[in-house]
Amino acid sequence: MSTDEEIGHRAQSVTPEDRMLIGVAERYPSDPEASARTSEFAGSMKARREFAWRVVAKILSPAPIAAPKLDPDDPDVSAVLPRFQTWYGKTDVVAAFDQLWVGMKAEAPGQVRDFRACEVESVFRWNAEERPRNLSTWNRDVYNARRAELRDIEGAHSLGRNTRVLMSPGFVGHLLRNYRTLAGCVNKTMPLTQPPLSADNHTLCMTSEFPADAAVIKAGWEPDGPAFPAYDTSAADIQSLLATGTWPAPRSITPPGPDAIYTMRALTSSTGQPRPETKRLAALHILTKELRDWVWISLFWSEKPDLDFGADRPESIRALGAPWSHYKLVVTTAYDEDDPDPGRSYTESAPTLADALRSARPTPPVEGSSVRTWASNPYIERDARNGATNCVGCHAHGGTKLSVQGLLADEAQYPDNTRRRVRAAFPADYTWVTSPSGMDLGAIFKETLDGARTPGRLPGTQPRPCGRP
Numbered sequence: 100m101s102t103d104e105e106i107g108h109r110a111q112s113v114t115p116e117d118r119m120l121i122g123v124a125e126r127y128p129s130d131p132e133a134s135a136r137t138s139e140f141a142g143s144m145k146a147r148r149e150f151a152w153r154v155v156a157k158i159l160s161p162a163p164i165a166a167p168k169l170d171p172d173d174p175d176v177s178a179v180l181p182r183f184q185t186w187y188g189k190t191d192v193v194a195a196f197d198q199l200w201v202g203m204k205a206e207a208p209g210q211v212r213d214f215r216a217c218e219v220e221s222v223f224r225w226n227a228e229e230r231p232r233n234l235s236t237w238n239r240d241v242y243n244a245r246r247a248e249l250r251d252i253e254g255a256h257s258l259g260r261n262t263r264v265l266m267s268p269g270f271v272g273h274l275l276r277n278y279r280t281l282a283g284c285v286n287k288t289m290p291l292t293q294p295p296l297s298a299d300n301h302t303l304c305m306t307s308e309f310p311a312d313a314a315v316i317k318a319g320w321e322p323d324g325p326a327f328p329a330y331d332t333s334a335a336d337i338q339s340l341l342a343t344g345t346w347p348a349p350r351s352i353t354p355p356g357p358d359a360i361y362t363m364r365a366l367t368s369s370t371g372q373p374r375p376e377t378k379r380l381a382a383l384h385i386l387t388k389e390l391r392d393w394v395w396i397s398l399f400w401s402e403k404p405d406l407d408f409g410a411d412r413p414e415s416i417r418a419l420g421a422p423w424s425h426y427k428l429v430v431t432t433a434y435d436e437d438d439p440d441p442g443r444s445y446t447e448s449a450p451t452l453a454d455a456l457r458s459a460r461p462t463p464p465v466e467g468s469s470v471r472t473w474a475s476n477p478y479i480e481r482d483a484r485n486g487a488t489n490c491v492g493c494h495a496h497g498g499t500k501l502s503v504q505g506l507l508a509d510e511a512q513y514p515d516n517t518r519r520r521v522r523a524a525f526p527a528d529y530t531w532v533t534s535p536s537g538m539d540l541g542a543i544f545k546e547t548l549d550g551a552r553t554p555g556r557l558p559g560t561q562p563r564p565c566g567r568p
């Protein structure tokens with residue numbers, strides 16, 4: 100692989116200049132009625148898919164950013180981004196954690212306690228407004244160059260760069276409030292039979308489950324090149340995928356233009372060097388805690404976007420602009436498929452979707468009367484056997500030291516390619532962000548608590564503890 104390709108593939112992170120231009124992240128507006136409909140979603144593919152498209156519309160809807168307000172004399176910059184692109188990456192979370200830690204130590208050097216709700220609340224504004232300016236790496240020229248790029252729509256889309264995982268404020272706040280218990284789970288073996296902490300807390304590593312406005316995405320950005328990968332997901336394609344378990348190699352096509360795929364074009368690299376980079380959003384995983392076992396949605400780009408998993412795309416998505424009508428959707432909300440015929444509602448209105456959904460429901464049932472759900476993304480779930488999965492079964496192990504390859508290789512322990520429910524409790528409430536297989540935030544929390552890592556005070560910024568006891 101050439102150096103250029105490596106640069107294109109490597110996920111970058113939200114830079115301080117970008118965070119300042121984006122501002123504080125927009126919260127996820129969760130649906131308060133959703134959790135009461137859990138069994139309806141499990142039993143009706145139609146109810147499930149309609150709900151999923153509504154989640155997608157909220158995640159993609161334009162959210163205001165800080166750029167126009169920062170310099171009122173220069174109003175010609177983009178004022179909005181799709182909501183998920185305003186969310187926090189790992190660099191934001193670690194900076195917020197360090198600031199809270201330093202503030203706590205400033206109050207009483209010997210103390211270790213949970214962060215107070217008001218501290219967590221105020222750290223987001225500090226992170227977006229004060230932190231960037233006080234960093235030794237802060238660069239006014241980079242800031243101005245990035246600002247100038249926001250006059251062009253594809254330039255604006257590059258805010259936040261190709262950060263792979265972005266988290267809503269509700270998600271990050273919960274992680275920060277639980278840093279001590281999450282640190283306590285690092286390196287623990289958590290057997291499948293270990294019971295949950297309580298009836299209303301199915302985790303092993305948090306004082307409570309995530310709140311309903313917790314949401315997190317994982318983005319698949321394809322670097323620019325002469326060819327672009329394309330996949331087919333008709334009923335026949337899904338049937339052969341489930342027979343082998345593994346997504347086939349893609350077809351190579353001419354890269355789609357910005358009207359056909361969400362595209363970012365940065366003219367400067369994250370270090371401020373002029374280096375044009377185009378990236379296309381091929382895939383988007385979306386996870387929201389509106390249901391107890393989360394809502395699992397995945398979007399993937401398609402050359403034939405109105406067939407099969409795109410055939411029921413609602414008007415609310417079309418209204419968001421041309422590129423967003425080129426993505427297909429899969430969704431699960433449970434381990435087992437309780438809809439006896441997931442295609443039944445679509446036989447007239449969307450026959451290619453009806454066929455594809457029916458071929459994703461294995462007959463005869465895998466075990467007794469239970470059939471596992473299916474949802475997988477051809478651009479992301481590339482590992483062997485990772486095509487015949489359902490998101491929720493693998494993520495149940497989030498918070499442990501297990502790896503994707505280890506899980507998929509052990510059919511005896513993790514049956515049906517990880518799809519079957521085998522855990523009594525869910526260590527980190529279904530997320531991998533604290534684990535070594537994911538962002539490894541648990542290790543950062545633990546090393547800080549153990550004194551192996553000492554966050555420093557940032558010049559010019561006084562951490563402000565609030566709500567003193």
Ligand code: HEC
Nearest residue numbers: 315316317384396397474475488490493530531532536537
């Ligand atoms: C076989 C295991 C496995 C399957 C199946 C799987 N994931 Fe993940 N997922 C992971 C791991 C491991 C990570 C962390 C590493 C990374 O970011 O790639 C992750 C990361 C994520 C993240 C970022 C937040 C986090 O928890 O780290 C999201 C969002 C996500 N996955 C959604 C999905 C969705 C939606 C599906 C189904 C379409 C899915 N995943 C299927 C293992 C899996």
